Amino acid sequence: MMLSPTRACSPVTFHFRTQLCDDDRTVIDDSKVAGTPMEIVIGNMFKLDVWETLLASMRIGEVAEFWCDTIHTGVYPLVSKSMRRITEGKDPVDWHIHTCGMANMFAYHSLGYDDLDELMKEPKPLYFVLELLRVQQPSEYNRESWALSDEERLKVVPVLHGQGNKLYKQGHYQEATQKYKEAIICIKNVQTKKKAWEVQWLKLEKMANTLTLNYCQCLLRMEEYYEVIEHTSDIINQHPGVVKAFYLRGKAHLEVWNEAEAQQDFSRVLDLDPSMKKAVKKNLAVLTMRMEEKNQEDRDTYKGMF
Structure with a gap:
């Protein structure tokens, strides 16, 4: 059995x-060696979305090899780090260290594994060898939205949206x-039946x-x-005029010390919406302060070394 568009949101193992992609075909990760197969839910915003596409093309029991470019x-x-921590019996997100200055910079830029740090610093094409073990039917997976018609799905979206907003305000x-993901899944299920870039699809x-x-x-609050x-x-990339996307990306770049990228995003925010000047100015002030702090720590750290 192969996955089909109608089986989006099916759990696969x-x-x-x-x-x-070197001469030795060096192995980075192997779930069989780790002793634990992987499970993801198709259409549930898995970080490495190319895996969803690859798995959807496979049949149960099939083993297939794919070459994937750096894009x-x-x-x-990031995905590997989480999976390795789970295999080690650790919290997959417990690597964040709440410090400041230079220590904070190094904490965010290290994933705790030398080979993954190298891949993060210099992304490379990779081979993925996948073996599809199991595909659960929607009926096996307890998700009420599967029982809804398209009209009912669209009606439940604002309800889920409101519930998500309330939970966000409460700090949950x-x-x-x-x-939010549940609501997005409902929308995407309906959207797949529309013609791309036409009025209803764009809505x-x-x-x-x-x-x-x-x-x-939420991810910003969770430090992801x-x-x-x-x-x-x-x-x-799809909609270059979305102000909030530039603003949130700028804040994320600020947190991981990407100074130039943060400045570019905040500059774009001002181009698109000058009324955001106060918020942008505040974030740029934080960025300037952190970079000054880092530069001072650099000077203190390397003072007298040469």
Whole structure:
């Protein structure tokens, strides 16, 4: 059985092996060696979205090898880090260190694994060897939206949106992301039946982007900065006039010490919406302060070394 568009949101279980494109085909990760197969939910905004596309082309029991360019592999180190921590019995997001200055910079730029740090610094094409083990039917997966018609799905979207906003205001960011994702899934299920870039499709796209940006606001609070950059960049690439996407990406770049990128995004915010001047000025002041702090720590650290 192959996955089809109608089976979006189906949980799939699979083994994977990730290899470098070098002469030795160096293995980075192997779920069989780790002893734990991977499970993701198709259409549930998995960070490494190319895996969803690849798995959807496979049949149960099939083993297939795929070569993927850097445009698809840039976030792999983040995914690998989470999977390795789970295999080690650790919290997959417990790597964030709440410090300041230079220590903070190094904390955000290190994933805790030398090979992944190298891949993050210099993304490379990768081979993925996937073995599809199981595909659950929607009826096996407890998701009420599958029982809804398209009309009912669109009616439940504002309800989920409101619930997500309420949870966000209460500081329950993880729970809010689930509500936003549920609403996005409902919209995407309907959108797949529309002709791309026509009026109805664009209306649904705007709704999904609004929810995705709310989702990104939660990720900022949860310190998942690279995922924010990924999702906002996707929106910007398709819709370069979305102010909030530039603003949230700028804040994420600020948090991971990408000074030039943050300044560019905030500058674009002002071009698109001059009324955001006060908020942008505040963020740029924070960025300037942090960079001055880092430069001073650099001077203190290397003083007298040469």
